Amino acid sequence: MSSTMQRITLARRPSGQPVPEDFALQSAPIPSPGEGEVLIAVSHLSLDPYMRGRMDDVKSYAPSVGIGETMTGQGVGRVIASKADGFAEGDLVTGITGWASHAVLPGSELRKLPDGLQPSLALGVLGMPGFTAWVGLRKYADLKAGETLAVAAATGPVGSMVGQIAKAAGLRTIAIAGGDEKTKLATNHFGFDAAIDHRAHADARALRAALVEQAPDGVDVYWENVGGKVLEAVLPLMNVHGRIPLCGTISWYSGLDGDGTDRLPMLWRSVLVKRLRISGLIVFDHWDLFDEFLADIGPKVMAGKIAYLEDVAQGLEAAPEAFIGMLQGKNRGKQVVAI
Amino acid sequence: MSSTMQRITLARRPSGQPVPEDFALQSAPIPSPGEGEVLIAVSHLSLDPYMRGRMDDVKSYAPSVGIGETMTGQGVGRVIASKADGFAEGDLVTGITGWASHAVLPGSELRKLPDGLQPSLALGVLGMPGFTAWVGLRKYADLKAGETLAVAAATGPVGSMVGQIAKAAGLRTIAIAGGDEKTKLATNHFGFDAAIDHRAHADARALRAALVEQAPDGVDVYWENVGGKVLEAVLPLMNVHGRIPLCGTISWYSGLDGDGTDRLPMLWRSVLVKRLRISGLIVFDHWDLFDEFLADIGPKVMAGKIAYLEDVAQGLEAAPEAFIGMLQGKNRGKQVVAI
Incomplete structure (x- = not known):
């Protein structure tokens, strides 16, 4: 395993439509998980319209991303090191990893996914x-x-x-x-x-x-x-x-x-x-109903009764352009990034 | 009893704030009630902001008032002739009488009021x-x-x-x-x-x-x-x-x-x-709850536990100016007209 990770940060605040120069691709050492934490190798990242709001410095229901900070977002991936109860190497998990190849998160902020699930579905139709x-x-x-x-x-x-x-x-x-x-x-x-x-x-x-x-x-x-x-x-x-x-x-x-x-x-x-x-x-107000949603919709997706569509960009470095395109309606279906 | 009544009609559609010339005071013979109908001598008329909307020729939740038609509105008064079951001369009633000294309405569209009630309260705090x-x-x-x-x-x-x-x-x-x-x-x-x-x-x-x-x-x-x-x-x-x-x-x-x-x-x-x-x-969507409202608030008003305030204009002919003043916030409390 490589000892460096990649992440995409907010280089500056966009004026109107974001442009590629508003983002920066950076390398950094892969961090180690502390007590109660998990290190994840992110396989898929979700791109969503709400992220545009987080790029502005205005009061909202969630804090904005700071200049130089990793862009926020939900990812899915495999646990590669765990110091948290209930998580083991190889587990498929999802959480707010940000736009990054690796992330360290507290176990309490992660959700374990069924092993047979196509990982990106946890970001879209079942996410x-x-x-x-x-x-x-x-x-x-x-x-x-x-x-x-x-x-x-x-x-x-x-x-x-x-x-x-x-x-x-x-x-x-x-x-x-x-x-x-x-x-x-x-x-x-x-x-x-x-x-x-x-x-x-x-x-x-x-x-x-x-x-x-x-x-x-x-x-x-x-x-x-x-x-x-x-x-x-x-x-x-x-x-x-x-x-x-x-x-x-x-x-x-x-x-x-x-x-x-x-x-x-x-x-x-x-x-x-x-x-x-x-x-x-x-x-975010309604997570208490998430398990009920999964129990209702999960089997329908598995049985092919719910249609979905994914637009997969390849590589973390492709995330900014995919995001910009999504805001312009260029994507076809749920926009994800395969890392 | 005089054989003529007075009413105020919409003379023309206002442009912006209504002016006195948008209204006309007219005399007409007092109509006789038909089968199932009641003739009312109106004692008090309610003026309400929603009436401004009815003066425009736009689609709304209720039809607009036509040019030459009597301005719409709720009134309260005494029955002076009845051909409707359940209504007798002298009864205190309320209904959509319009801006008029007299009105003929079907008994089904009238509500009988307790005899001891100060009539104008049925247009305001209990209306x-x-x-x-x-x-x-x-x-x-x-x-x-x-x-x-x-x-x-x-x-x-x-x-x-x-x-x-x-x-x-x-x-x-x-x-x-x-x-x-x-x-x-x-x-x-x-x-x-x-x-x-x-x-x-x-x-x-x-x-x-x-x-x-x-x-x-x-x-x-x-x-x-x-x-x-x-x-x-x-x-x-x-x-x-x-x-x-x-x-x-x-x-x-x-x-x-x-x-x-x-x-x-x-x-x-x-x-x-x-x-x-x-x-x-x-x-108007909620009349099914009106009796419950009266049962809740009526006794509190009688007991002096609910404050109210009336601004009483004198005479039907004063209605247009009182209405125009109300739209400008000149009234003090519920605007009514004593006829």
């Missing part, structure tokens, strides 16, 4: 994104058969699970995705009832017209991943007593469109007139 | 505004002792009831109101723990600074009556898992401020980061 969809729908969506659900970023790991769970609950499911390839994926691979290419519609009004065709009875549940144009298109189509689980606002992560219109009054009025319920969702 | 506060807190606010609640338009009939119910539930209650007289009313008459004069603070930032002093632990429940500057001031102070029952947006009823900033992304991000819950509230 945080899949769980986010499952717990958010359960707590905030109040799904009813015969209703209509719309979700953007619909071929991503959260959106695709949202669609499949809602479809199984008897809802009509409308995917919103960017480009022809993704809309085909949405219906053919993930089983959405309909898919709309937001890139084919120049503004919110045009996108709304396309939505009306696919959701003639209006929208009862809008799963919010993106904000921006899609939100503006969907909002007037919301039915009375509609629900909006708010999971992400990726279209606004790197600055605003800013055409001089304040859309807050329009939203506020819609919420009132339609008696909408909007619920902010952060998956 | 729609009081019920709105009671049912909205119960369904959407999840009040917990020790938390902090803020409400604007705090000396109005909804806000003052919100404050009193929350205070009784053990919350710290912060009133936001316009002007020195109203802030004194809020603390001295309605029992708020603190009151802030939004007119004394030029912008959202200044108002927020005043709020921070009075809500050092943040805000857990923001009862939304107004939108605008107050919303912008409160939002960053919301605590994690805060709740926002959205009952009105009066500051935006007559057009927008429009400084070129889109505040929707800021709101959306707050909802996500703080995991807020926003719930649109229209009282």
Whole structure:
């Protein structure tokens, strides 16, 4: 085993969309685990939109990454040295390893995975994104058969699970995705009832017209991943007593469109007139339900009843470009990095 | 009894703030009740902010008032002729009489009131505004002792009831109101723990600074009556898992401020980061709980344990100016018209 590890640090804070120069690849000696700790050789790293928020120096639900610090993120890998009870060399584990080839973490912050599991699944369909969809729908969506659900970023790991769970609950499911390839994926691979290419519609009004065709009875549940144009298109189509689980606002992560219109009054009025319920969702609040999620969804994944899709970048050094591409919607499915 | 009645109609749709010329006072023969109907001599009429929305020709939860039609609204009065089972001459009743001295309504759309009740109370503390506060807190606010609640338009009939119910539930209650007289009313008459004069603070930032002093632990429940500057001031102070029952947006009823900033992304991000819950509230959805409300609050009002305040305009012809003044915050307490 090599005695040096690699990690990717935040070189500087991005202005708007991140660029490769905002990151730095560094080498360092592999650390040794202290008492109660475990050394992991990371095999797969998860890239997720929330990481963009951590690159800014603003108060949020989690601390931002400091300049020169390793980028944060969930990884999965094998234990190569353990001083923690319950963990042995060779165990497959997952935890917040950061963007790094190796990590030392307390055993208390690691989760052991079944040995036969394809490791990267623990980062996607059976990891945080899949769980986010499952717990958010359960707590905030109040799904009813015969209703209509719309979700953007619909071929991503959260959106695709949202669609499949809602479809199984008897809802009509409308995917919103960017480009022809993704809309085909949405219906053919993930089983959405309909898919709309937001890139084919120049503004919110045009996108709304396309939505009306696919959701003639209006929208009862809008799963919010993106904000921006899609939100503006969907909002007037919301039915009375509609629900909006708010999971992400990726279209606004790197600055605003800013055409001089304040859309807050329009939203506020819609919420009132339609008696909408909007619920902010952060998956970290809900870990107590994670085992129940695994027990529900795990067997369905193993039985091939849940579709998923991974986009695997090769090598830790490929992580920044893969991350930048993901924020621009270039990935196909859950973005991971094989290290 | 005179054989003519008076009513106030919508003469034209207002542009921005309504003006007297948007209304017309008209005389008409008093109609006779048909089978199942009741003729009422209206003694008091309620003026409420939601009526501003009905003057616009936009799709809403209720139809707009047509040009030449009687302005809509709740009234209370005595039955002077009845062809409906269960109603007799002299009964005190309430219903949607409109802005009129007399009204014919089906018995099924009227509610009989206890004979000893001061009639105007059925329009305020024991009517729609009081019920709105009671049912909205119960369904959407999840009040917990020790938390902090803020409400604007705090000396109005909804806000003052919100404050009193929350205070009784053990919350710290912060009133936001316009002007020195109203802030004194809020603390001295309605029992708020603190009151802030939004007119004394030029912008959202200044108002927020005043709020921070009075809500050092943040805000857990923001009862939304107004939108605008107050919303912008409160939002960053919301605590994690805060709740926002959205009952009105009066500051935006007559057009927008429009400084070129889109505040929707800021709101959306707050909802996500703080995991807020926003719930649109229209009282008409909840009439099934009205009797429970009366049973709870009625005795407390009779026993003097709930404070209320009425601003009584004299004569139907005074209704337009009283309504316009109310939208500008000139009223002191629940605005009614004695006919």
